[in-house]
Amino acid sequence: MGGAAGAAVAGGAAGVDAAARAAASSGIESASREERAAWLEALAAALEADRGELVAIAHRETHLSETRLDGEVTRTAAQLRFFAGVAREGSYLEATLDSPDPTTIPPRPDLRRMLRPLGPVAVFTASNFPFAFSVLGNDTASALAAGCAVVVKAHPGHPELSRRTAGLAVAALASAGAPDGILSLVEGVEAGVALVQHPSIAAVGFTGSVRGGRALFDLACARRAPIPFYGELGSINPVVVTPAAAQERAADLAAGLVGSFTRDGGQYCTKPGLVFAPSDSGFVDALASVLADAPAQRLLTDGMSGAFADGASAFAGRDDVEVIGTVRASDTDVEVAEASSPVVIVVEAATFLASREDFLAECFGPLTVVVGYADSAELSAAVGVLEGSLTATIQHAGDEDVAPLTDALSRIAGRVVFNGWPTGVAIAWAQHHGGSWPSTTASVHTSVGASAIRRFLTPIAYQDAPQSVLPAELQDGNPLRIPRRENGALGA
Structure with a gap:
């Protein structure tokens, strides 16, 4: 040496x-x-x-x-x-x-x-x-x-x-x-x-x-x-889309979400892996339209590609979810080495709450789970079961009161983002990149x-x-x- x-x-x-x-x-x-x-x-x-x-x-x-x-x-x-x-x-x-x-x-x-x-x-x-x-x-x-x-x-x-x-x-x-x-x-x-x-x-x-x-x-x-x-x-980085935001700019939000959760194959620790959006707001339809043009990408290693395919297949195999995108199985080495396609899993709030451990598990790669909620009570119940994350995001309309939501998300996230996306962590004196377990140990x-x-x-x-x-x-x-x-x- x-x-x-x-x-x-x-x-x-x-x-x-x-x-x-x-x-x-x-x-x-x-x-x-x-x-x-x-x-x-x-x-x-x-x-x-x-x-x-x-x-x-x-x-x-x-x-x-x-x-x-x-x-x-x-x-x-x-x-x-x-x-x-x-x-x-x-x-x-x-x-x-x-x-x-x-x-x-x-x-x-x-x-x-x-x-x-x-x-x-x-x-x-x-x-x-x-x-x-x-x-x-x-x-x-x-x-x-x-x-x-x-x-x-x-x-x-x-x-x-x-x-x-x-x-x-x-x-x-x-x-x-x-x-x-x-x-x-x-x-x-x-x-x-x-x-x-x-x-x-x-x-x-x-x-x-x-x-x-x-x-x-x-x-x-x-x-x-x-x-x-x-x-x-691990961090799932929840995002909440308010009804007013969905009504105001569903298409823009869909484009922003796809850009964020597929960025570099969804291999960011701040990838938004869980999104709460109002049911029947048109947001999921807008998301499907944008996702159709999202590219596939080969992940960092064959092992990660295989794990992603297995995780996506586990979600897709449920009979209580809707799948947007193509789920590729990892049956052979050839398939594992191929690019992974973006996937969105859509589920209603009641199902999410009943199987929370499944939906709160991080799937490393270009996959996100969209949870549809009917009203503020369902949203509050769903947010209440979240575990620690590096980030949480609120997509809202400019004149909305999001103080209660901010308070709830501040309890589980190290950084709360408003009308933006969590991928990208600035180098700054005020930056915080941490959170409670399982996002960090300290x-x-x-x-x-x-x-x-x-x-x-x-x-x-x-x-x-x-x-x-x-x-x-x-x-x-x-x-x-x-x-x-x-x-x-x-x-x-």
């Missing part, structure tokens, strides 16, 4: 041990925020410089279009630069100072508190975003910004791309003067299990299935010293946006400490000029 602990480590416990130990001894936590920001910017530049070859590899391995992948490289570089800015700005540290006050009961000493790096982080990459949630994706960027070394577990859906990205990252970090060990790659199921259990790993970031995430989550909790497991798992955190860095930090308070031992961010006079709260007042 060379450079920053090597571009890749062979699978297995021995390889994981080497990578985790190198991460633990890297010393990244002692680097300044400016140094870490510069390393992130170097990674962004390296990614963009190798854009053409990376996109070609990703296209070959994932079947996603080169246009989509090229845009994802741009997004990934933007994420790296975004977290460079977060590190430089410094408010994420939550630096807080309280002066001594002998008049309080009990007397208050000199207290200074901030967040510090948690330690080496294991990052499990996603299949559906081979750049933005992969080797140099959001989890890696936020962990490095926080001052944590990262050991990446490559996704088997794009192994060559993972190795190539890790290689260019290691070289870029070495050229930028980063210490050895702050980024490395491991591969294989055995390596993933060993990584979560390794004593040097302090936290895990994961994007993937509920089943896989739950298994690793349980391993993280079962350790002698349990560690945080930040998993983004509903108070996000995996996109500035506060994603908070997952990989832990508080430390100093009481009556001499100036010589305090971090510069907590010293008198605020020498680094970061945002701080002093005696209750925010300032810089």
